[in-house]
Amino acid sequence: MSEMSGLTTEQAKALFERFRELIDSHAAELTELDAAIGDADHGSGMQRGAQAAAEAIASADTPAAVFKAAAMSFISKVGGASGPLYGTAFLRAAGVQPQAAEWSAEDLRAALHAGYDGLKQRGGAEPGDKTMLDAWQPALDALDSGGDLQAAAQAAAQGRNATADLIARKGRASYLGERARGHIDPGAASSALLFQALAESAGGPA
Amino acid sequence: MSEMSGLTTEQAKALFERFRELIDSHAAELTELDAAIGDADHGSGMQRGAQAAAEAIASADTPAAVFKAAAMSFISKVGGASGPLYGTAFLRAAGVQPQAAEWSAEDLRAALHAGYDGLKQRGGAEPGDKTMLDAWQPALDALDSGGDLQAAAQAAAQGRNATADLIARKGRASYLGERARGHIDPGAASSALLFQALAESAGGPA
Amino acid sequence: MKKIINAPQNVVREACEGFALAHADLVTLHPEPLFIARREKPAGVALISGGGSGHEPLHSGFVGRGMLAAACPGEVFTSPVPDQMLAAAKEVGGEAGVLLIIKNYTGDVMNFELAAELAQAEGLRVESVTIDDDVAVQDSTWTAGRRGVAGTVLLEKIAGAAAEEGQSLEAVKAIAERVIANVRSMGLALSGATVPAAGKPNFTLPDGEYELGIGIHGEPGRERLPLRPADELVEALLEPILNDLPLAENESVILLTNGMGGTPQLELYIAHRRAVGLLEERGLRVARHLVGNFVTSLDMQGLSLSVLRADDEMLRLWDAPVHTAALRWGA
């Protein structure tokens, strides 16, 4: 297992540029997932957010500034549940090392944890509730047990897939009860893309 | 060619009872014809009228009284174009021999002509305009040239079929222009049923 | 077909009962022959309209102060019978007389004419006007003539205000005829309407096509065309209207963007936006706006635009108080 990398400002920007590409190419899929157990707007919402974030980060000069600009973009452009959730996660992540010109692997892990805690606090959900937490939590577990960003992305993808077995207890899908089973949670799917973007942007040796 | 018969009060009543049966069993068909080039209400409208007429004639004691009761039923229950048209035709027919206890063949022919003139006057249409006139006119021609009620019914049916070749110049189908071609006129179809009912009720030797 | 109804033959009666319950402060239901009358008999000219049902809120929704004195609902898409208008005229008509407002359809015209004859025979003062605002149809002796469509709501409002302020039968009829002479409409549909008794849509359009020039009963229009962006659809509707109604620069118009029943309000306002823009580009003044479902065709998806060249008198009457179920202001 290779070592987890840190994050330079350039890598942070690459992360959000790559996130935007991935969201764009998966927008229809995200909307379809949301159509099945939600309201069919997750793809277009994430597109607005990822696009705005990719633009807003241009002049940022620290990883924290990148995350903060991305946070404001998600809060200001997305709406719905995912806007404030991603926005809060990115804002909290930015707060861990607000000044550093570059994040160490430890900084990055701490930032992701802070983001995850923000998600939990803002949404009041727990892992197993069939939400984006179910992609974040296995990804963080992978990092905590020494995995690299690649391993985190794989864990997030597995977590995303596993949401199909769950019934939802938060968000719009919770109205479905048993009927939500068999469907992947759209927010978990977009979160898996976030961890993929992170692995692809910063996954190399730091 | 057999002689045309006249009409007793009983036969006049049988005519409207039979008309009601025929309309009931063809209601869906009439509505479908009207759906194609009109507004899909000819079947239900004629049902209301024929049903009310069959009830209203119960106490009538002359052919004219039968026709007048039928006329008022169509005017009061049908609405649309066909209500006033059939109503006017029956009312005018009733006016030709208002007192006679029985109509001779000549009376009946005159009554049908008066009805036809009423139709033309009320609706302002001419034969060839793809309306019920195109069933009435060949039926009257058949009678005028010595045919019996059976022949009139056949001519009305042929006239009905021939409306498929016409474009409409009156009524709702006139908005269609060329697109009305290929469709039988619903009012011509219900009029053919009227002449069929007449032939079946009074078609025997007078 | 899926509908929230009981038996198809009871649709109109039951809907009228529901309407009368909901608007008991405004109207009274007369069940047989069926008509809906203003709760308080008008002092002046009594406007009576009616037509096939399925176009709600037309006409029942416009019964009340400053608009109709009575509405006579026929079966769905079937003109009412003369008995209804006759009974309504006797109920709401007074010394000032009755004006019948007829939409130009063969059936409506014949039934209202019969009613007028019967009412006159009983000594009532009855006049009538016939509205034929639909430019989709060629007005020629070779057709039944132009159809009466959404312009009817503008007519009923303006003539209703004239009646309410006590104008004479002749004057109310004259202003009604002025409205008719100056209003033009054109509609389009993305889908047909389903008549309860028929059980299926009166026409079907392939995906990606719309019908230009549709009537409010699903009568076909001018042609079927590939669906275009809303702005272009609006141009396709306004073009024939403006060709038919020559308007000088700076003239004032009332613009009605009317939904056919199944069109989301978002879409109506998107169309309205472009219609206002286009009229203003032509140098016209959109003096009054009306947007919504006023003259519908059951669940049809589509809309129509109506343009009324409005003189000061018409604008004044438009602004006059109205209190009905579907249109209300100043009262």
Place this chain on the structure above:
Amino acid sequence: MKKIINAPQNVVREACEGFALAHADLVTLHPEPLFIARREKPAGVALISGGGSGHEPLHSGFVGRGMLAAACPGEVFTSPVPDQMLAAAKEVGGEAGVLLIIKNYTGDVMNFELAAELAQAEGLRVESVTIDDDVAVQDSTWTAGRRGVAGTVLLEKIAGAAAEEGQSLEAVKAIAERVIANVRSMGLALSGATVPAAGKPNFTLPDGEYELGIGIHGEPGRERLPLRPADELVEALLEPILNDLPLAENESVILLTNGMGGTPQLELYIAHRRAVGLLEERGLRVARHLVGNFVTSLDMQGLSLSVLRADDEMLRLWDAPVHTAALRWGA
């Protein structure tokens, strides 16, 4: 999908522009961040609501005297962003404070909460209430809780009247909470809604089936059932409402029969007729009626019933003048 739109991503903005053109006497459009405000800033408490678009006339249609001070439209079926509510609060809020009216959806609650935090940080007095009137959903800690649906229009009217007459922020909030505690709704659908950006209906129902307990975004309901006559459908809607809202004999209620957008008005009144009948059979007094498309779901076919147990104060505030695009009386 067939829609009268230009680009899907411009639907909300263009519709708001059309709305502002049509109702320039009532509202002002603020384009960025997007909100619609009363033309004249209210003197008292400013009510601000908002939510995903596609439910029109909610909320923009209720901006005006005696109701909302501003409405913040999100993308179609997507809650608005905090910037919108913040900008609206700064624009229409004054000394008397701001009351945010939130429909209970995860996204709406989070975005409004963020907005409230930001506004308070800027020194504004902001309170909020959350409406969750949909009895179709079990209210438990295991779900996101009950949804806010058509009862919202009753809430906005009554709280708006309290604000208009100058009641304090505390008092307006208290009456709003009293309405929320006493209103229950339940809906059904015959067909799904098509979100422009998605391009196809959010669910499809086989012929002959309906979905009981549907949400206004096409969220699924309690169960799919064979379609029944209207009278039985009404019973299926009222039963869970009355089980959840214990009403004593002779109590007064306001009854709202609300169309989901694609349902002909005839059907709404047929349902309303039975709903009134059923409530009266239970010994209740239907003191006020509202029938029409008020809280819609784009082109969805279906309807909802809302019952508000109304005390004298609520009835008085209901009757108070209101002047908005979609609800108007006494003004």
